[in-house]
Amino acid sequence: MGKGLSERPPTARRRVVVVGAGLAGLAAALQARLEGASVVVLEKTDxxxxxxxxxLAGGTIAVPCGSGPWEKAAYVEDLVAKAGGRCNREVVEVLAANALDDLSWLGAHGARFDPATPIAPxxxxxxxxxxxxxxxxxxxxDALRSSFLSMDGAIAHETKAKQLILSGQGRICGVRAVDRDGVVDYLADSTVLATGGYAANRELLESFVDPNAGAMVLRGASWLTGxxxxxxxxxxxxxxxxxGLASLHVAAVSPENPRYGIPDHAVPYCLSVNLEGRRFHDESRGYVANGKALLRQPAQRAALVFDEKIKQQPRVSKSLATFRRLGLPVIEADSLAELASRMNVPPARFLRTIEEFNAAVEDGRALSADPPKAALAYKVMTPRFYAFCPLIPGITSTFGGLMINSDAQVLEADGRILPGLYAAGEVTGGLFCDDYIGGSALANCMVMGRRAGARATGRSAGPDATVRSVPEQQGALEHVGLGSDVLLRQNRPG
Ligand SMILES: Cc1cc2nc3c(=O)[nH]c(=O)nc-3n(C[C@H](O)[C@H](O)[C@H](O)COP(=O)(O)OP(=O)(O)OC[C@H]3O[C@@H](n4cnc5c(N)ncnc54)[C@H](O)[C@@H]3O)c2cc1C
Structure with a gap:
């Protein structure tokens, strides 16, 4: 540090300093500003x-199917079940209670949405x-940022937060940051951490997940280091x-474009087939379970197969449209044998896989197939035939993080509140475990970011309601057991 750089006076004290300008940070900043607080957002990039x-996100936000108590409770049950019951249920209840209102709130700040679609099953x-x-x-x-700036909010780009400042009373009273001119202290009554995940931090991945996890393909930004x-x-x-692996979101993606080449919406409707031409898991469990199952397959490569009829499913055609727009390969053939040879899998084994699966399909399930498919099972028999191929596993985001309560306050390991410190979004842990329902990460950023902003200004009003009623069990998901971790052997690009 050059002479004088550390001698800059601290900034004027503000009510709130927010670290990170992703969805969680901007939602917190907007809400805090709307409460009348002086707010600055620190962002380490330009x-x-x-x-x-x-x-970089796809833009899916998971919300309840309706604003009634049953729909909200069903949302809670399904998110909790998807985490194997190992999540902070109170935070899920806050999401259920607020997600639809917060979506409209984002709309009022310039966000534009296409009509919502169901996420089966x-x-x-x-x-x-x-x-x-x-x-x-x-x-x-841009819309959220403009809205915040139009209300006299401040954003300091290329300003990296380095350290939290503790007052003599043990309250967090701001952030020590570094910008082009050196060190500067941003003093504030409350600090909101919204710095995202740690998928780009090799040390954290290798210590917490798996000694080989640092070598996995990364889908997100390379500077999100926790x-x-x-x-x-x-x-x-x-x-x-x-x-372990339960702390990561892993998806099967195109090696040509791991970031955007993801057939996530299509997975539950299709058949996931490995290099030997065999199915290897229940595709109806969704694209994260699919990505993790792929880690255990030969050469960690697979294809996602469907036919002309399955292609008509809106979520399958949505994934197809994404691949087409990106110019990524989708293999097509008039017969299954031709598809197998283009996919480079043994045709005889592949044909037997499809034949056995088709024979097992009954009432939308294939329970006697090996492995069984619990939902969304359709026979693959109508030409043309298609495959997203090849697909490899890539890390999307991280599920672990800071312990918080449902007011977004950061906690010590023994449950004590760290006064003055809030966190929201991917920097927090406890909401997802092993798997999640696509779109719930952005839902978390939106709802808990906004809530952190309100709470950081001392407001208990605003987004407060929780969902407590329990829905009828019909249609609810069973809690799934967690698989053991496996060795990960992908190479990071670049
Ligand atoms: C390719 C891809 C697709 C995805 N698609 C979806 C989807 O469709 N739906 C869904 O729900 N989820 C999706 N996700 C996950 C989701 O995008 C993230 O979980 C979410 O955007 C995280 O938001 P955040 O605000 O917590 O953090 P981020 O959006 O990552 O923002 C964190 C910000 O903090 C800044 N920062 C970090 N450290 C510092 C520091 N020291 N000082 C100052 N600033 C700092 C960063 O530069 C960044 O701007 C996807 C993820 C990826 C990678």
Whole structure:
């Protein structure tokens, strides 16, 4: 540090400093500003790259199917079940209570959505940021940023938060940051951490997940290194859900474009087939379970197969449209044998796989297939035939993070509140475990970000309601057991 750089006076004290300008950070900043607080957002990148994984996201936001108590309770049950019951249920209830209102709130700040679609087989809807998957996020972030700036909010780009500042009374009273001119202290009554996940932090992946995890293909931004998590841990914050493969979101993606080449919507309707031409798991469990099952397959490569009829499913055609738009290969053939040879899998084995699966399909399930398919089972028999091929596993995001309560307050490992410190979004842990329903990460950022902003200004009003009623069990998901971790052997690009 050059002479004089550390001698800059601290900034004027503000009510709230927010670290990170992704969805969680901007939602917190907007809400805090709406409460009348003076707010500054610190963002370590320049404006063009700011927004971390939010900028790169597909744009699906998981919301309840309706505003009634049954729909909200069903949303809670399905999200909790998807985490194997190992999640902070109170936070899920806050999501259920607020997600639809908060979607309208984002709309009022310039966000544009396509009509919501159901996320089968769950009792959850997907709102989609317009105009298409992976297209609308920069404009979405621009809209939120403009709205915040128009209310005299401040954003300091290229300003990296390095350390939390503790007062003599043990309250967090701001952030020490570094910008082009050196160190500067941003003093504030409350601090909101919204620095995103740690998928790009090799040390954290290799220590907490698997010695080989640092070599996996990364789908997100390369500078999301868990800064907020590390800063908070330094002053005693507890971490949760960091262990093993259960702490990662893994998806099967095209090696040509791991970031955007993802057939996530299509997975539950199709057949996932490995290099030997065999199915290897229940595709109806969704695209994260599919991505993790792929880690255990030969060469960690697979294909996702469907026919002309399955192609008509809106969520399958949505994934197809994404691949077509990106110019990514989708194999097509008039016969299954031809498809097998183009996929480079043994045709005889592949044909037997399809034949056995088709014979097992009954009432939308294939329970006697090996492995069984519990839902969304359709015979693959109508030409033309298609395959997203090849697909490899890639890390999308991280599920572990800071312990928080349902008011977004950061907790020590023994449950004590760290006064003055809030966190929201992917920097927090405890909401997802092993798997999640697509779109619930952005739902978490939206709802808990807004809530952190309100609470940071001392407001208990605003987004407060929780959902407590339990839905009828019919249609609810069973809690699934967690698989053991496996060795991961992908290479990171670049
Ligand atoms: C390719 C891809 C597609 C995805 N699609 C979806 C989807 O469709 N639906 C869904 O629900 N989820 C999706 N996700 C996950 C979701 O995008 C993220 O979980 C979510 O955007 C995280 O938002 P956030 O605000 O917590 O963090 P981010 O959006 O990552 O923002 C964090 C910000 O903090 C800044 N920052 C970090 N450290 C510091 C520091 N020390 N000082 C200052 N600033 C700092 C970063 O530069 C960044 O701007 C996807 C993820 C990826 C990678």
């Amino acid at each position: 404006e063009a790259r700011s927004g971390g994984n939010t900028r 769950y009792r959850v809807n997907a709102a989609h940021i317009a105009p298409a998957q992976f297209v609308g996020m920069p404009a979405f972030l 800064d907020g998590l590390l800063m908070a841990r330094e002053i005693g914050a507890g971490l949760t859900h960091m262990g």
